[in-house]
Amino acid sequence: MAWDDPATRRAWAKLVTCAALGQLFWPLAWGALLAWYVSMSETWTLWLLFVPMAYTFYRTFLQVAYWRGAFRARTLLRRYPWQTYNAPESGVGNIPGVRSGYAWLRFPLPDAPDQQVTMTLHSHVRSVWWGGRLGKRAKPERKAQVQEIWFAGDPRMAAVIAVPGPRRLYVLHQRPTFSPDMPGRVVKDS
Known part of the structure; x- marks a missing residue:
């Protein structure tokens, strides 16, 4: 099976690592932008931060798909050869x-x-x-x-x-x- 190849397991580990880092980074980025906005207490800064905040919020919820994809990949790699x-x-x-x-x-x-x-x-x-x-x-x-x-x-x-x-x-x-x-x-x- 494809999973038996150490290079495949390393590639999958990289996929999971990226998903884990994204799971940490995107919520932290969203929280940091929100904290920055609150600390500035200026209404005009909302317009400056709106797009980055919206994108980080979207990516925070998208991370679930990355986890799902990584574990689907592992299942397929354990079952089929390259x-x-x-x-x-x-x-x-x-x-x-x-x-x-x-x-x-x-x-x-x-x-x-x-x-x-x-x-x-x-x-x-x-x-x-x-x-x-x-x-x-x-x-x-x-x-x-x-x-x-x-x-x-x-x-x-x-x-x-x-x-x-x-x-x-x-x-x-x-x-x-x-x-x-x-x-x-x-x-x-x-």
């Missing part, structure tokens, strides 16, 4: 069922390699890095960073992707849908 894919079909938007601006990748089905499943990188802070490298307009040096994708999981349900090393762990999952045009639909290669 597979490598060289330049899997990918892009940003422009296919049925994928919202504009969302990055996607296609992976073969485990039991039918001639069929592929589209997996979408749902909006998330970490998806920005991937989206900037998977799109058609990405610069060649950026595209080269995702030339080889490590994959652990089942594309019909959920998976962890990474760049070699592994680095940049990202959990992908299929969202339940009743629409035949949504990602997760099996597509035959032409």
Whole structure:
């Protein structure tokens, strides 16, 4: 399994460490901004601090998603081995069922390699890095960073992707849908 590799465990530990640091930093930053505002006792300073306070408040509650993602990644890494894919079909938007601006990748089905499943990188802070490298307009040096994708999981349900090393762990999952045009639909290669 992917988890048996010490490099995978180190990458996961980094993911959890970032989640823990964020869990500490964002509430402290919000509290510090609030304390600064209260100590200044000037109404005009609220306008100066409003955007940073709103963002730190948002990130404080977003941290739960980071924890959830880290523990989902560990579950998948313990269950599936790493597979490598060289330049899997990918892009940003422009296919049925994928919202504009969302990055996607296609992976073969485990039991039918001639069929592929589209997996979408749902909006998330970490998806920005991937989206900037998977799109058609990405610069060649950026595209080269995702030339080889490590994959652990089942594309019909959920998976962890990474760049070699592994680095940049990202959990992908299929969202339940009743629409035949949504990602997760099996597509035959032409």
